[in-house]
Amino acid sequence: MTDTQTLIENRPPSVASLFLERVEATPDAEAYRFPVASADGGAESWRSLTWKQAAERVHAVAAGLMDLGVRPEERVAIASATRVEWILADLGVLCAGAATTTVYPSTNADETAFILADSGSRVLIAENAVQLAKAVERRAELPDLVHVVVVDADGADLGDDGWALSLAELEQRGKVYLEKNPEAVRKAVGEITKDQLATLIYTSGTTGRPKGVRLPHDCWAYMARAIQANGLLEADDVQYLWLPLAHVFGKVLTAGHITIGHVTAVDGRVDKIIENLPVVQPTYMAAVPRIFEKVYNGVAAKARAGGGAKYRIFKWAAEVAREYAKVTQDNRRRTGNASAPFGLTAQHAVADRLVYAKLRDAFGGKLRACVSGSAALSPEIGYFFSGAGIHILEGYGLTESSAASFVNPGEAYRTGTVGKPLPGTEVRIAEDGEILLRGPGIMQGYHGLPEKTSEVLESDGWFHTGDIGELSADGYLTITDRKKDIIKNSNGKYIAPAAVEGQFKAACPFISNVLVIGADRNFCTALFALDEPTILGWAKENGLAGRPYAEVVGSEQVRALMDGYVQRVNQDLQRWQQIKTFRVLPRDLDVEHGDLTPSLKLKRPVVEREFKELIDDMYAGTRED
Template structure:
């Protein structure tokens, strides 16, 4: 048995156990950084918590919940943006032996109420008055919800009695409880077993009510040990965490952090990422593809704004980056040596001074690697960043598999794949190409939905992911599409929309979102949403200054611009894959309109319903299947 296997197999029953071990091992080491307002409304400052300081708050929250009557496996919901209090509250729930129900703060009152009721949550930890209001207006439908704990009490009205208390009050209550029962939290942790429920995460389905995914305590302790075994992170790293913690991708990062003991800088404000990176100077960051797409588009737009010469230099450097990355990866794969021909290395060195070094500086200057997950990253964008020295390691997993099932192995990563399975995770490809997974990270099932569970989880533990993929001879997995998203034209040809969409995103620096349509049609079309800052910058230089976004999108010059990119990618596609017609959307797709999940994945049926008129217009007069 290898050391990795031994570590994984001898894991403790829960992350709560790991947390107590971490605090005991490195009490005075920095654990967290988080932003706080500057004095007198001045510039924000970053504050630190050591593991011992974090533990003091975590134990107080855990004891406060125990004092409120929360018992093992009972649910405590958290509705908040990513912030230090979310992590401490979650650890408090786990150290009380209870289970966390996650709710996105963008979830509307109706769905928030459904999740609280379906999960049977006893306590809701709400970020602010707005999150409290969602529960208050449906309080009569939530008889099991005995308390709401508010993190930021500003603007919270009186009149709820002891039903509402602040997080500070909960911690004070817990501290008083620990004075009388100093071993209460340790006893609660000692009582946790591996199969107990730890987390209920509700999937943001494209239709109908979301399903609660039941993840046991053991899933998270397994993930912590498996992530550590990859060697991608070490105790000296600084990880920047902005991902939504209500999503399994963000949640799994907190488990790995506890096992490894490095620093996490926490700030969930997406609009602060660019400002924070030079300040935090992370060595490691996880993100979704949309973030890398926006950075790429922003760099291209800045180069274009600098004039024709600068833009030509950028385009040349982008081409060199892709060629360098592809060549070095292919050579490493063939011989173990990533070296490239002298001429290419010389061009790369010049491009590095002119372009790449500035990109790395924008990421803080110390970034060793990024992990990308939640959706597919267009390979051409991945190769660009790889060649520029921003190494993006794609990974793969689902809510039902505790997020991290595959990840690319450090320096040996292969752009366009999601890497190899984590130790302890098994994979096989079904006859129809579907990816099946088995291992400790797999869910127990869907909460209260045994029939739905049976549809995807076989009695011997194999989970049907619904994704199509292929394994290389040496174990690298390539995702080709969602099983349900493969489309078949009326001519009988199968098409992967994601493949065509990825190519378009890599080719067109103005695109924000694109949806390829063609199921049961005799040709493919596309709905295209443009990135507002990028296209507005272009518009100002093309006789469209002063016009609004919708006007710019509707302008003939804009259509002509995008048509050029459509023509370019069509040249590299099979005939039946080509985009014959397209429409530019009058606005971008958003989470608020329900067209994107909180992790920024397209909800195809929602988009198709919302813009049905534009789709019908493109197929008007065409022969249907």
């Protein structure tokens, strides 16, 4: 048996067990960093918790939940943005033997009530008064919900009936409970079995009501050990964690962190990422493609604002980066040596001094690797960052597979693929191209939905992902598209919209989101949503300064601008893939309007319904392909 097999097969039954092992092994090592507001309104500072200090709070939360009457496998919901208290609360739930139900803080009161009721959650840990209000509003409909614990209790009306209490009060109750029952938490952890429910994560609901995915303790213990066995992360790494912890991608990062023992800096405020990176100086960060697209667009916009010469230098450097990345990755794949011709290497060295070094500094200057997941990253954007020395390792997984089924292997990564399966995960491609997965990370099923479970999970453990993909001879997986998103036009031609959309995102620095349409039609069209800061910067230079966003994107100048990009991209597309006409949306797509999931994935049916008139207008009359 190999060391990797031993590590995975001898895993403990739960992440709670791994957490106790980590605390015992490195009690005084730094575990978490988190921002703290200044008392006088000045600049924020960052504080740290050692593993021992974190454990004291985790044990207090766990014991506090026990004191509230929470029993093994009963659900405790967390409705909060990403912050260190989310992690401590989740670990407290797990160490009590209970199960965490995750709720995005952006979820409205109706859907929050649905999740709380469907999961049968006994306690809700709410971030603040806003999240508390959602539960108060629907309290009469939630008889199972016996308590709400509020993290930031300032401004929150906790009432006087004991139903709501602060996190500080919960922890104090836990400390008192532990004085009487000092071994209560260790005993609870010791009694956890691998098949016991650990987490209910509700799917993003891109096509309807979310389904609760049942993930037992063994899923997370397996993921933790598989990430460790992968070898990407080391004990001296610093991770910057901003992803939503209600999403499986963010959640799995906490498991890997515990087993490896590196430092994690936690701050879920997306608008603080650029500000935080030079302060945190991470060596590792996970993100969704939209973040890398925004960085790329921002760099391009800044270069454009610097004048014609700077913009020409940026465009030249971007092409050099892509070519350098493609050549070196291809040579590494074929020969094991990531070399490039002398001329290209010389150009790359000049571009590095002029452009790439500044970009790396913006990421903190110490970034060794990023992992991108949740959606497809445009290969051209991936090659740009690769050539600039910011190595984006694409990965792949679903909520139903505990997030991390595939990831690119360190230096041997290949842009445009999602890498190889994690140790212990099996993969095969069905006759219709669908990716099937089997392994310890696969869910038990959908909560209370046996028929839905049987639609995707076979009796022998194979899970139908709904994604289409191809495996290379040496095991690298390429995702082609979502099975349900494949377009078949009226002439019988199949089109993968994500691939076409990715080409537009790479070509046009103004695009925030794009939706390609063409199912049962005789030609393809597109809806473009433009990035507000970038397009308004362009507007200042093109006679539209001071105009509001909606007026700018509705102008003839912007239509002509976008038409130029459409013609350029169409040159590289098959005839039946080409965009014959398009519309620029009057606003960007976002989570608040329901166009995107909290993990920034496009809700195609929602966008198509909302902008149906624009789509109908593009297909009005008769038009030949």
